[in-house]
Amino acid sequence: MKMRSMTMVEMWASLGSTMASFMFVWAIIQRYCPPELRRYLEKSTNRLTTFFNPYIQISIHEFTGSNLKPHKAYGRVEAYLSVNSSKSAKKLKAEMVKGSSKLVLSIDDHEKVTDEFRGVKVWWVSGKVGSSARPMSMYHPEPEKRYYRLTFHKKHRETVTESYLEHVMQIGKEIRGRSRRRKLYTNSQKHSMWSHIVFKHPATFDTLAMESEKKQDVIEDLLAFTQSKDMYARIGKAWKRGYLLYGPPGTGKSTMIAAMANLLDYDVYDLELTSVRDNTELKRLLIETTSKSIIVIEDIDCSLDLTGQRKKQEKSPEDESIKGKTETPHKEKKEESGSKVTLSGLLNFIDGLWSACGGEKIIVFTTNYVEKLDPALTRRGRMDKHVELSYCSFEGFKVLAKNYLELEAHPMFQSIHRLIEETKITPADVAENLMRKSPREEAEKCLSNLIRALQEAKEAAAKKKGEEESDDIEQANEDAQRKDKQESDKPI
Numbered sequence: 001m002k003m004r005s006m007t008m009v010e011m012w013a014s015l016g017s018t019m020a021s022f023m024f025v026w027a028i029i030q031r032y033c034p035p036e037l038r039r040y041l042e043k044s045t046n047r048l049t050t051f052f053n054p055y056i057q058i059s060i061h062e063f064t065g066s067n068l069k070p071h072k073a074y075g076r077v078e079a080y081l082s083v084n085s086s087k088s089a090k091k092l093k094a095e096m097v098k099g100s101s102k103l104v105l106s107i108d109d110h111e112k113v114t115d116e117f118r119g120v121k122v123w124w125v126s127g128k129v130g131s132s133a134r135p136m137s138m139y140h141p142e143p144e145k146r147y148y149r150l151t152f153h154k155k156h157r158e159t160v161t162e163s164y165l166e167h168v169m170q171i172g173k174e175i176r177g178r179s180r181r182r183k184l185y186t187n188s189q190k191h192s193m194w195s196h197i198v199f200k201h202p203a204t205f206d207t208l209a210m211e212s213e214k215k216q217d218v219i220e221d222l223l224a225f226t227q228s229k230d231m232y233a234r235i236g237k238a239w240k241r242g243y244l245l246y247g248p249p250g251t252g253k254s255t256m257i258a259a260m261a262n263l264l265d266y267d268v269y270d271l272e273l274t275s276v277r278d279n280t281e282l283k284r285l286l287i288e289t290t291s292k293s294i295i296v297i298e299d300i301d302c303s304l305d306l307t308g309q310r311k312k313q314e315k316s317p318e319d320e321s322i323k324g325k326t327e328t329p330h331k332e333k334k335e336e337s338g339s340k341v342t343l344s345g346l347l348n349f350i351d352g353l354w355s356a357c358g359g360e361k362i363i364v365f366t367t368n369y370v371e372k373l374d375p376a377l378t379r380r381g382r383m384d385k386h387v388e389l390s391y392c393s394f395e396g397f398k399v400l401a402k403n404y405l406e407l408e409a410h411p412m413f414q415s416i417h418r419l420i421e422e423t424k425i426t427p428a429d430v431a432e433n434l435m436r437k438s439p440r441e442e443a444e445k446c447l448s449n450l451i452r453a454l455q456e457a458k459e460a461a462a463k464k465k466g467e468e469e470s471d472d473i474e475q476a477n478e479d480a481q482r483k484d485k486q487e488s489d490k491p492i
């Protein structure tokens with residue numbers, strides 16, 4: 001018997017009728033089958049289609065479980081696709097990132113884009129679940145949970161899972177790093193959590209008035225820290241470093257912190273200790289800090305009374321509270337803060353078990369009165385590097401003259417050199433004199449202002465010294481008279 005080969009039309013017709021019969025049978029099953037049998041059939045069909053489906057899918061979710069922080073991987077895929085695939089996407093989303101005037105494009109929900117890697121074709125689709133499906137309540141709707149789904153042929157499984165995904169993560173990380181805006185965090189008492197703004201401070205080590213040798217030492221120390229991940233792991237130490245910046249007001253401690261953050265490209269957490277209720281809250285705030293950050297506690301001598309806390313605690317261990325009191329003459333006395341943070345809580349914050357969380361952190365304390373701090377707080381290992389910021393030297397003045405007046409040399413520098421070596425003047429005061437009061441003010445005017453300020457400071461210092469000397473003489477005379485009297489009162 002001679003078999004007639006099927007024409008295309010006949011083939012499509014037969015396929016169509018098979019599909020139609022299948023759909024019909026499926027509709028009958030859906031309608032008349034008991035639920036148990038229906039579920040069983042559904043499962044089996046799923047298994048069958050999965051078995052024959054040559055494609056594999058991998059989902060990358062923004063949030064999973066009770067995680068409050070979005071997954072890094074999701075952000076990296078988003079960044080990768082926004083640059084690599086947004087050109088081929090037909091539906092795009094445009095969002096304004098906080099603190100930036102630029103629109104950031106990413107692929108829209110349910111949009112499918114294609115990517116190619118070493119000749120392997122893959123497909124990405126973005127989606128979301130939650131929100132409209134089952135709201136938790138009218139006022140607190142369940143947040144949308146977004147995801148990206150990657151689809152590829154199973155024959156490329158190895159290339160995709162072992163190389164392509166790593167490539168996406170790497171490129172995504174670089175893109176995010178380039179567009180990252182650094183943040184300045186602060187803890188507020190009201191909500192006992194961090195809030196942030198975009199960190200923008202122009203200070204750099206180049207604009208910092210400080211002896212160049214000392215400056216270079218700090219820069220090298222910071223850079224060595226960032227490159228020592230393996231070394232810290234090898235010696236079994238948490239990857240963090242403590243800095244204690246001390247010196248009179250206006251010598252550049254806060255400015256140096258900004259320069260550090262700009263050098264390392266780190267975020268800054270400005271911790272106000274008096275707003276922290278107790279040690280538990282301090283620990284929580286610490287855990288919430290991210291890596292590549294500087295945690296700053298300014299004016300530690302004023303924040304809490306950490307001067308003789310250990311001794312006091314020995315006397316009355318039940319009184320754990322350290323209240324905001326200080327004998328510092330320059331700073332305003334802090335009102336009773338109600339903070340129950342203790343010295344041991346703070347020591348734990350710096351180098352307890354929790355302090356190692358996140359890694360790559362720098363902790364900076366600043367103070368005007370280093371000698372008043374408890375040695376336990378400032379010992380090496382906790383505060384690894386002590387940096388003194390002092391009165392302005394001629395070298396420091398030259399940096400400021402370049403910053404403020406764009407001058408590298410001037411005949412008036414000679415008298416400034418002589419006066420500045422004989423006088424104690426802070427870089428803040430020098431900067432104030434060098435600042436042009438109007439754009440047209442001559443540099444000479446600013447320099448002569450500074451010379452006058454230096455002369456006045458010199459005279460004031462000489463006067464003070466004279467007064468102190470006469471006080472000393474008076475005191476010595478009084479002491480001598482008292483001694484003479486005691487001698488003469490002694491029975492013979």
Ligand SMILES: Nc1ncnc2c1ncn2[C@@H]1O[C@H](COP(=O)(O)OP(=O)(O)OP(=O)(O)O)[C@@H](O)[C@H]1O
Nearest residue numbers: 207208209248249250251252253254255427428431
């Ligand atoms: N070493 C410095 N280099 C450059 N500018 C400085 C320096 N020191 C002070 N200044 C200038 O003076 C201002 C005040 O300095 P800064 O706030 O850094 O001082 P501080 O040491 O933190 O003082 P305080 O102990 O009162 O907190 C800065 O805005 C900066 O313009």
Ligand SMILES: [Mg+2]
Nearest residue numbers: 253254298366
């Ligand atoms: Mg300061």
